[in-house]
Amino acid sequence: MSDTFILDGDDVAFVPGQSVLQAALCAGRYIPHLCYHPEFKPHGSCKVCTVKANGGLGSRYASSCTLPAQAGLEVESATEEMNDLRRTLVQMLFAEGNHFCPSCEKSGNCALQALGADLGVMTAGFRHFYPDRPIDASHPDFLLDFNRCILCQLCMRASSEVDHKHVFVLSGRGISKHLIVNSATGRLVDTDIALTDKAAEVCPVGVILKKRVGFAVPIGQRRFDQRPISAQALDDAPRPSDTISGCAT
């Protein structure tokens, strides 16, 4: 018998050490999220997974990916208030970068696009920033299109935690924060990135693209063309039946 917290009125079991989002996904409950990836330590930067938590000291808002699950915690996620917030955050990301979905190789496989569609985001809502972000096509195997970067740091985390390479790092601050690569020239070709790297496949949007495989799957038959991201995320989540899932049973 494991501990439980309450998510939108229902009991959700958790293992001590799990965050609210991790436990919810294990239990087949979807909380929208973007910078969280089950294989990496959550860090809570996109804030899309924000929930309202009612505990001993009144209610507060917190990123569910980093909020430790606690017995008796009451969490509100599937509310109009939280989904309004999520829509605004997704709009902010669309306004911040240069996202031209119709011409993007990642269309249909892009988590930002899919999340926007799932949440019913129809426009960017805010004035576009149109940042000037040059692309880097120097590497024979990769194209880097920084225009689409949402600063989720997944490539960074994959490169350092899994590949032990530090190919991708952040520089700058505030709205000028940006991804850089680990080379004196600042070009990807002078880093030690390889096609087999975890960092090469983890980008949820269209920044890190492998060359010569573009449009291999036609638009319309891609990942999020078939099932919305809310369903896909649950398909991908660890299940209690998996032997090493880390889920509560």
Added chain:
Amino acid sequence: MTQTLQTILARHQSEPTRLLQILCDVQQTFSWIAPETITTVASALSLPRARVEGVVGFYSFLHGDAPCRYRLLFSDNITDRMLGNQALITYLCEKLWVERGRISEDGLAYVETTSCTGLCDQGPALLVNGWAIPSLTRERLDVIAELVLAQTPVEQWPRDLFAVENNLRRADVLIGNLLQPGDALRAALFATSPRGGAAESAANARSWREGLPAAEQGPMDLLEEIKRSNLRGRGGAGFTTGLKWEACRNAPCERRYVVCNADEGEPGTFKDRVLLSTQADLLFDGMTLCAYAIGARGGEGGNGGNGGGSTHGFLYLRGEYRSLLEPLNEVLARRRAARLLGRDILGLAGFDFDIEIHLGAGAYVCGEESALIESLEGKRGVPRNRPPYPVTHGYLQCPTTVNNVETFCAAALVAAHGGDWYRSIGTAKSAGTKVLSVSGDCARPGIYEYPFGVTVSQVLADCGAGETLAVQISGPSGVCIAAPEFGRRIAFEDLATAGAFTVFNTSRDMFEVARNFAHFFAHESCGFCTPCRVGTAILSATMDKIAAGHGTLHDLAEIEGLDRVLNQSAHCGLGHTACNPTLDTLKRFRPSYQRRLKSLVFEPAFDLDGALAAARRMTGRDDAGAHLSMEAEI
């Protein structure tokens, strides 16, 4: 250059935790951080090159762009603006033949603005290669321009240019204390324990078991005294100091750290600068007492030197206060000689503690304690996820007590005079005194110390303010109040403040005040989380749109929406408070917004008709049909 760089690296033992300190030294020595320097530093510290580059890119005072002999950064707080800094910036640019924001072609000079430099009582101010010059006038800028054009090294500039006043206007128990260096320490350590002798005290037993020093009065007695005083943190949040120290003491770990937050970045605040200049010994007494209470101690071979883990206290000094570094280091050296720091402090076997000063490099967010700790570790100053809190997982994941300069000073007073004495000052919920940094429209700007509970109108009368329209309490992240509220009190239960007290008279436009603060937050956002990174940029762009005469009611509604989003989801206090100045002034001074608005529900930020100008030029037309009609506005 290579030799000098090697000397810098050697001075810091190529310690990765000292990366920011190394980069500060490199910046000061070479006036920029060249790409090849980044490569050398990275390899010496065994860090990925991009990580070093990422740190350079984070801090405002580290420049990786190009070499430049003189970087002249004007403080751009609202008080500097009120004193005419914009005209002075233009004046200096003309004198030097440079374009604002661009390094001159010959690499000689660069003129730009920076966030508040903590000289609001003697502005306008600027930093030249990191060194502060207050009280700018055209005459002083003439002198500066001549020195730059003659390429005189900054070290040889006349000393009086850099003379900073303390402007102490009102002293109470803290500023007026008569304690000698070490007095507070001796009072606490050698007092007779109220529990009847330290050795008998069960509460202290753990400390003795851990081999911590045994003074006449044990750490628990000191802790009790701090708790009894009701002292609360002076950095703004007001957490009870005794509870923080106790939590840190109770966190299991081999090492515990004491950190003084002297990263006083809130625009309008400068009291820590004056406390560091006039009360350094009291501050270091307070830090040493904290070390005793929480059980922080020097490691093996604790010689008070750098690195090696022998130093367990840090003072994080904001880069803008660079000129205080050497005087503070002299105080530390004097204290080591007097056995007030180092090994066996005051002859007490095993009481080892030393303090090391780390410099910041222009990042307001490092005033947030977990971001400060990241910065102390040599990283980008991004606030951490909490929990865990620094009291259990702070510097290098060890229990760490972070307190403001004024808090440590007050703690030393408590140790010297007792908790009951301290609690008798101020109000029931706010014990003791508060040091205010008063600036803006008043005859006598400067430092004012009052017992908690003083009214705003009392402070206004004392500083010689007349026709006051508004007061910004505790800077942009605090609250803006108007005349009907001047009877309110400075206290945690009413107007909590980190110390800034900025006065605006009736000639001021509060919209412009809020716009200045909106730009400040956008500039200082660390960029970690989406709402703050993008939201602060949207807010400042919207304020600019209103200022340019293109604002509508829709924009005001959008600001209220932004505030909700930032409060719900921003990662730290910077984002939570970023909309406060706008909403406060919107609530109290709505006409200054309204007279700028178009009578439309919505207007785009760009000028539709203006966008057709190129087409008109190309076709040679300027008739009515070549212009968009303004019907919508009628």
